[in-house]
Amino acid sequence: GAGVSQSPSNKVTEKGKDVELRCDPISGHTALYWYRQSLGQGLEFLIYFQGNSAPDKSGLPSDRFSAERTGGSVSTLTIQRTQQEDSAVYLCASSPGTSRLETQYFGPGTRLLVL
Amino acid sequence: AQSVTQLDSQVPVFEEAPVELRCNYSSSVSVYLFWYVQYPNQGLQLLLKYLSGSTLVKGINGFEAEFNKSQTSFHLRKPSVHISDTAEYFCAVSVGEGNTGKLIFGQGTTLQVKP
Incomplete structure (x- = not known):
């Protein structure tokens, strides 16, 4: 079946603009995760969804970052007033359940460049 | 706090030679450990995982x-x-x-296989 998809694959924006990144998880997967991959910080957890609720938002770096998930499926990560340090690859992953034992399946990522 | 340390940032090796990529973790609770691989411009793919039982875990691609x-x-x-x-x-x-199954990643090891 189809894997996790993300759009856009690349996004170039100007400092101060808002951006929206989309994630389509594997159908039926309950859990959805957002991670950020940057040169200086490596791979960092941002936020986790269980269904439509987000029990763990501890990785969001500032209040400029927000995310939502609707219908237990698609998720959108929004970055307001983008800064150059937001430049990174944003990865989405989903898993069938919410247990720590579950394998997470990753999308190809959205590469964000803030000029 | 739990953390993961990958001791080598780059590992060059010749084709058909053996390789070992090192990983150390710190955790005060039971651990579930994963290895993921990322090919250029792609998302992460699970190689193998340890949940419990046998300490030798076999994964994909040998x-x-x-x-x-x-x-x-x-x-x-x-x-x-x-x-x-x-x-x-x-x-x-x-x-x-x-x-909640959020992942804490090491900094990554680049494996460079030379002909």
């Missing part, structure tokens, strides 16, 4: 890893590498309270 609780290590090995194994490899530990 990779295996050994969980060593006393040394808090989870090193990845392959007896004979191919050019196609050139990629970045990430060790990760599953953390989180209850059933």
